[in-house]
Amino acid sequence: MYSILLTEDDQATAMMAEEVLRARGCSVRWAPNAAETRACLEKQRYDALILDLGLPDENGFDLLRALSHQYPSLPILVMTNLDDAASAIKSFRHGATDYLAKPVTPDILFDGLVTTIRRKVEVWNLQENERQRQRYSDLGQLASSFAHEVRNPLASIRTLCELLNHDLQPGPQTECVERLQKLTMRIESLMRVFLDFSRPSVPAPKILDVKSLILRSMESLEGRLRTSGTSPACSIPSGGLTVYADETQAVSILVGLLENALDAVKDPTRIRIEAAPGGTLQGRTMTHLRISDDGPGIPSHLLAKIFSPFFSTKPKGTGIGLAIAHRLALENQGSLVATSIPQQETCFLLSLPREAPRAQGAVNGR
Known part of the structure; x- marks a missing residue:
């Protein structure tokens, strides 16, 4: 289930914790001191660290602070004899994800571990989404400035080409001018793509029926679907589902994902669209x-790059479609992630809020 590193200097406590966690399907590596903890983390990735603060070779708070900086995505559950508010506060300030005072029951230990992992994952995802939003903003400004600077020289080149075509006699020289015109048109097309990416978008969210949203997306691809006379398989709960998002942007995301799938398999029947209730993100x-x-x-070494602007594995791809879909998902307070097992399944999971956010007064019970 989870791979756990347990840092505990008391052997009896360590054996109890190992037994509890292994009985629930976890693999556990025991480290009796700070030095071995550091060595284990250098060799292997763990889903969480359970850390005792009373260690024989290093101050527990110093170790906690160092590890939380060195491994910022690692969930750290402090489990200690220090049962006081000051120690708990200090632990959180030094990077602990959660805090348990000994003695702990098996259920409390395991529940605390699960909560720690989930909380860290959620916080890390929120931080990564915010970093990605900032990267998109910076790249958008760069693309806009670049397109603006290039547009005027391109217009001049196009005008000069037209003058040359008018004055020159048919022959090799006019063929060169025609090739130059085509290259200019290609650059202008790329400029439009850059501007589409840089153009700021402010979502106007509303409650949308998921089934209608999927049908609208497939209607937008009617030209590609008509040639085969088939459609992707759809699976939607009988009771229906909703999302709270900008309708145009939500359709744009789905169209981009469906186009990407069609590019990969050509046959629409090899594509599956499934809608289902999800968990929570940012409390929604x-x-x-x-x-x-x-x-x-998608090869594993490329999977992390597919949402990067201007990255593409397609010979004529611009590398902008998935980047825009990812950005729009974030702007609608959702997420878009991809997984792939080559030759078996590639999946894009779009998560969007199901309902409008509650008013602050409602949240506070007023």
Whole structure:
């Protein structure tokens, strides 16, 4: 279930914790001191660290602070004999994700571990989303400035080409001018793509029916679907589902994901669209929209790059479609993640809020 590093200098306590965690399907590595803890973390990745503050070779708070800086995505559950508010506050300030005072029951230990992992994942995702929003903003400004600077020289080149075509006699020289015109048109097309990416978008969210949203997305691809006479398979709960998002932007995300799948498999019947209730993100209940196909897939070393602007594995791809879809998902307070098992399944999971956020007064019970 989880891979856990347990730092505990008391062997009896360590054996009890190991037994509890292994009985619940976890793998556990015991480190009796700070030095071995550091060595274990250098060799292997763990889903969480359970850390005792009373260690024989290093101050527990100093170790906590160092590890939280060195491994910022690692959930750290402090489990200690220091049962006082000051120690708990100091632990959180030094980077602890959660805090338990000994003695702890098996259920409290395991529940605390699960809460620690989930809390860290949620916080890390929120921070990563914010960093990604800032990167998109910076790249958008750069693309806008670049397109503005290039547009005027391109217009001049196009005008000069037209004058040359008018004055020159047919022959090799006019062929060169025509090639130059085509290259200019290609650059202008790329400029439009850059401007589409840089253009700021302010969502106007409302409650949307998921089934209608999917149908609108497939209607937008009617030209590509008509050639095969088939459509992707859809699975939506009988009771229906909703999302709270900007309608145009939500359709744009789904169209981009479906186009990406069609590029991979050509045959629409090899694409599956599934909608289901999701968990929570930033305290809001989500709806999951899953678009999958059984095409060649994405190599693991490229998977982390697919939402990067201007990155593409397609010969004529601009590398902007998935980047825009990812940005729009974030702007609508959702997320978009991808997984792939080559030659088996590639899946894009779009998560969007199911309902409008409650007013602050309602949250506070007023």
